[in-house]
Amino acid sequence: MTEGALVVENLDVRYGGVHAVRGVSFSVERGEIVGLIGANGAGKSSTLHAVMGLVSSAAGEVRAAGASLRRRRPEDVARAGIALVPEGRRVFAELTVDENLRLGLAARRSRGGSPGLLEHVYELFPIVREFRRRPAGALSGGQQQQLAIARALVAEPDVLLLDEPSLGLAPRVVDLVFDALAAIREQGLAVLLVEQRAQRTVALADRSHVLANGELRLTLGPEDAADTETMVAAYFS
Amino acid sequence: MRRETALELAGPAALVVAAALLGALVSRSTEGYFTDALVKVAIVVALYVFIGNSGVLSFGHISFVAIGAWTAGVLSVPASEKPAIMPNLAGFLRDRAVGNLSSLALAALAGGVCALVVALPLMRLSGLAAGIATFAVLEITHNLLRYYEKVGPGLNTFSSVPETTGLRQAALGALGVVVAAFAYSRSRFGRLLRATREDPAAARAVGVSVYRQRLIAFALSGALAGLAGGLYVHLLPISTEGVYLDLTFITLAMLVIGGTTSLWGAVVGALAVSALDSTLAEAENGLTVFGATLDLPAGTRVVVVGALMALVLILRPSGLTGGREFRLPRVSADAA
């Protein structure tokens, strides 16, 4: 059996006395979107941070294509083909859109790279091409989110992690972002999507895990998205 | 007073007394090192009152030591000798001289008032900005005292100040500063200020004015630094260079090495570094230990102290005492 692009096993994260993530396990395959949903403080972001090496996990294992990521620095995780689109987008406001994209290249493993890469990203997010000479700070929130995803993609990662990409965006822009994620899945990336918008996430993702109190409670499939009762039960159990 | 609380004063005070007694037993020439160490204790404890309780860095406290030294020095040089040493002195300073104790009291007053004036704008800053701004205060004080001859000897050394700071005066002074620092840190003000050090946002949220608490501590520690400056000028003839970067460095090193956040740390740091510094100073002049002669080149002291300070900051940022107050070793109940 071949390993998934990203495998998380029995992950534990503690901050001082707070046990933020307790024994969480899941995996993401190529060409698949896995959702991670749950209320504020459920441990979603902590899981992502542990994968990226931003916090050190107390126990458990994180592997990308079979190689362990535990105790690696964030830049090394990024260079191992894991790209994070951080919460709040974190684009460099004073750099131009193009410079932000060039920063994304820092994690790219192949030198020289594929020529169609930028074209491909521009195609996915035309706005990024249109404003490429402007400072990123001049972009709207939705445009910045597109830039943040584009910046992660130019590194040609195997796994894309997104931390609440729809936060604070207008519904129309949320559509755009979710459509883009579907397109990214088509290209064979493994996508891990952390979201508050449960219904949309469950509808888009191949599987969605519900986190509560640091534990993985329940796994939902796209067919559950329309079932309000299951959703409510998943959240308030 | 609870037993632990009493110990927090007794520990540092006992250490000061012990240093003084030890100083009284040794030869006249070695006694000087002890006197100097006790004055350093006063300065470092004054630093602790602000830096330790507030968690805000100050490079500027030697300004108040300098101001205290200038105040006590100018006032206690006999009026007859003033024209020779300080020909450009302002009129009201020229014609009178005060006694030892009054000069020390006025030094504390001058240090406190200047610190208050400085604190009014500066206590709005913290972190790096506070560090730089207090450093600027030191530069300004140094520059003014160096050239403004109406208030002192300018570039010259402060000679003819009665050398009243012997071992006894240094010990009493250090003890006084330790008691004042203890009283402050046990007071409501001290507790509130330490709350702002631990968590400024939470302290603000429960209605503590960070600004006002820092202001009070800064003024008090300025006054204590001023007093220490008074002791210092009565100890040996100093110049502006003597109360500038080198003294700032050595006293900050003492505080950091001992442990910034406790009175115990301040006293331990001052005495430990003084002991090391004096031993090395002796060694620079050739020291015989158990028949072997140790002869270090001049300048070794600062290298050792500087390296020690850097090492402590890197390896043990909370200092030798871990920043904790004095405690007796715990005797477990069931052992008895």
Added chain:
Amino acid sequence: MTLAVLNIEWQTLADATALGAVYALMAVGIGLVFGVLRLVNFAYGQLVMAGAYALALASQWEWPVWAGIVLCFAVVLALSLLMDRLVFRPLRGQSPAVMLVATFAVAFLLQSIALLAFGPLGKIATSLASLNRPVTVGGVDIRKITIVAIVVAALCLLALVLLLERTTVGLHMRAASMDFATARLLGVRANRVIGAAVLVSGALAAVVAIMLTVQNPLVTPDFALRDTIVVLAGVVVGGLNRPIPATLGGFAIGFASGILGGALPTEKSQYLPSFLFAAVILVLLVRPGGLFTRYRGAVERV
């Protein structure tokens, strides 16, 4: 010949510009490292001092000028890397105040090592002394070093701008100084970016050492100490966390001290440091982000 309006001699103006240029280089050196490490390197002046001793020793050993310059660069760069590895790296993540105290200790340490090794009297760096001879430009006598300093500083700054704007490592340095955590998430290697900043900053210190030893060939343990303190003030006034404002701050304070020092009578110019540092306090209170920054102090939460 004088600039009639201000009664300032052209020579003073040229010297002030040169001093401003040298201070601008020091300011960039301090600002670059602050950008990536949030660390104000108090010991920057001691890097310059080490370079100056290298030059003095080279001229004592009668090495050719180029060899002295090579030695100067080698010593300063090695010391910079050593400082980064032994002090800055273990202190990463500590509060800015702790790091400031630590670099203060390093400054004293290096200064006292110099005292120990070379004594208090100083050594003389003579190999470039010919640059002190004047040339006549448009009827005004100007020392060659004045022109050399201005040209060299301008070239260094130009090279730096090209490095920051046109190269990948420059882009990474800029990004790291804006938001290091996010830069690392994108794969920017922290040690490499910090190493690059430390090296560039060290190279600038070496250049400064060469310029300053020409103007003041007597190298003592406190060489460049005063200059560093003044430049630090300038950098804070300009704006610590951006290279260009920091440079402007450094230039401004050097130029201002040059002009005022030359134009004011001694009994007034001796109080110059007081005015400079009063200005520093004022700027910290009203514009913590610096005078020459567009965005008000958002980056460093002081």
